[in-house]
Amino acid sequence: MRIREAQGMMRAIYYHKDSRRGAKRTWEWLLEEVRELGDALQSGDERALASEFADVLAWLASLANVVGVDLEEAFLTKYPGRCPKCGRAVCACPT
């Protein structure tokens, strides 16, 4: 599935709720989902882990919908097959 399709799917399912909630509170949900992903990493529960990865991507797409950012375009602009800092296809940044 394309990144753009995933974002469009989130729009179809949730935009009526996301747009009412607004950017700040949607960002707070995203932050909470990243915390839950951290908990799942520690739990060792592989199904829970996959589910939390899905949720972080879902909330990131929801937030992008609320503020009108095309996630696929943003990603390809910054990461066109090489590191944006060192410019190499295999990152050679010092840290």
Place this chain on the structure above:
Amino acid sequence: MRIREAQGMMRAIYYHKDSRRGAKRTWEWLLEEVRELGDALQSGDERALASEFADVLAWLASLANVVGVDLEEAFLTKYPGRCPKCGRAVCACPT
């Protein structure tokens, strides 16, 4: 670009560094990127905002690489075109 391709691109550029850093510290970077996304939301700087969305997706893909999760598969399993809680194509959950 497919979600799977984006994850593969992150693997090609960064896996040699991501795998050494490990899951916990990569998750901490992801959390920091979500905080930076929050700052960009408040700044009103559209280029910075798009760049931070890209970074969150990039670090989510890096973390998925470190722990061996297929982000596209995880997303499609949890969000197959409908809300995982109410089961509807347009979410009708009460909250």
